[in-house]
Amino acid sequence: MMKSISYIIDPDGDVELLLKQPNSHKLVPYAPSAKSEDPMNKSTVARGSLHAKYHVFDDLLTPAEDGKEEDPGLPGPKLCRWLSKALSTTETQSPSEARTPPGDEVHMRVSSRHLTLASRVFRTLMALAIVLDIIHGRHGHVPRVVDLRLKTHIATIVDFYECHEVVKIFSETWYKNISTEFEDEYSRETLLWLSVSWVLPNQEVFDRAAQAILKHMDGRQLSADNLPLHEVLPKIEEKRLELINQIVKKMYDLLDTLPDSDYSCDWHKFGSPTCDSIALSILVRELDRLGSSDRRLVAPFNGYSIMSMIQLVNDIPESIAATTEEYDHYHDVSVCSVRGRMRHVLGDVKAKMSVWTLDLDKNIQGN
Secondary structure, eight states: OOOEEEEESOTTOSEEEEEESTTOOOOSOOOSSOTTTOGGGSOOSOOOGGGGGGGGGGGGOOOOTTSOOOOTTOHHHHHHHHHHHHHOSSOOOOGGGOSSOTTOEEEEEEOHHHHHHHOHHHHHHHHHHHHHHHHTTOOTTSOSOOOHHHHHHHHHHHHHHTOHHHHHHHHHHHHHHSOOOOOSSSSHHHHHHHHHHHHTTOHHHHHHHHHHHHHHOOSOOOSOTTSSOTTHHHHHHHHHHHHHHHHHHHHHHHHHHGGGOOOOOGGGGGTOOOHHHHHHHHHHHHHHHHHTSSSOSOTTOTTOOHHHHHHHHHTSOOOGGGGSTTSTTTTSOOTTSHHHHHHHHHHHHHHHHHHOOOOHHHHSTTO
C-alpha cells in the first residue's frame, strides 16, 4: 500500500519538494544485531523535544528483503538513508534492494528563499523550474521579483537552451521590480549584471556594467567560466588593450619628439626656455622606473586598468612652472609638462571609454 507523508518545515513555504521512494539507498552501514558492539547503534544526537517530530517518517521504514528488521528507536540511520535518496538523482537499485514500496512518497513544504540561499543546486533547480513554467505557459506562479543570483541562473539556462524570446516579457518585469544599481568597479557583482543584461537584454544596464568593467579590468580574470560571457569579455579586453596602448604609444611618441621640439609656452616670458628639457628628463625617469618594475608597459598590460593608466600619467611630477606662484596658472597643469602634453590623448581615451558598448540587438543570441 502506498504511503504518503506530508512534512511541513515552513508553514509559509512557497515550494513543495516531492521525494519518491525515500529510504531506498543503503548509504549508511547499519547492523541491527549486537547493539552494544556496533557504533552505528549508538545515539549521537540529543533526544530532545524535536526528536518526536521525525517519527512522521517511521511508517516509510519497512523490513529489508533479507528479513532483518531495523530498530525503530534509532532515527539516525533512517534519516541519513532518507536524505541520501533526496540528494541522489542518478543512482538506482533493484527491487530486492528497495527499502520502501515504489509508490511511497514524501511531500515537504519549504521556503525557496532558504533553499536558494543554502545551496547553489537549489538555485539552479529553481531557475530551471521557472524557465519551464514560462515555456509551458504556466505563468500564474512565475515570480515577478527575482534577486540577482537567481536571475543569473535563469539567464544561464536561457542562454544554454536558446529560449530568449519566450522569457522576454518576464525579464522586462524583473528589471522593473529590482534595483539595478551596482558599484562602478570590476567585481563579481558587475560580471553578474553583465551576464544577465547580455542574455536577458537591457541596454542601459549592460552599458553601465560593460563600461565599469572596461574602466577597471586590469588583466586579472575573475571566475566567470560558468557565465555566458565568452563572447562579451574578449571584446571588452580587446578594447581595454586598445585604449591602454593608445596612452602608452603617446608617451613613447613624446620620448621621441621632445629632444627636437620647438614647442613654446607662456613660461618663456620668465626667461626659462627649458620646458622641453625638463619634461624630457621627467618622462625618461618615469619610463625607466616603470620598465624596471614588475608591471611593465607592454601588452597585455597585466596589472593596469585604463583608469589606473590614466592615474599613472596624472601622477607624473610637474615641471617647476606649475609649482611656482609666479606662474600664471599656479596649481593648474602646466601645458608644457608631460601631463599637459598628454592631456588631449587622455581626454580622447575617456571619451571613447564612456560611450563604448555593444548593440544587444545585433549581438544577442535568439533575437
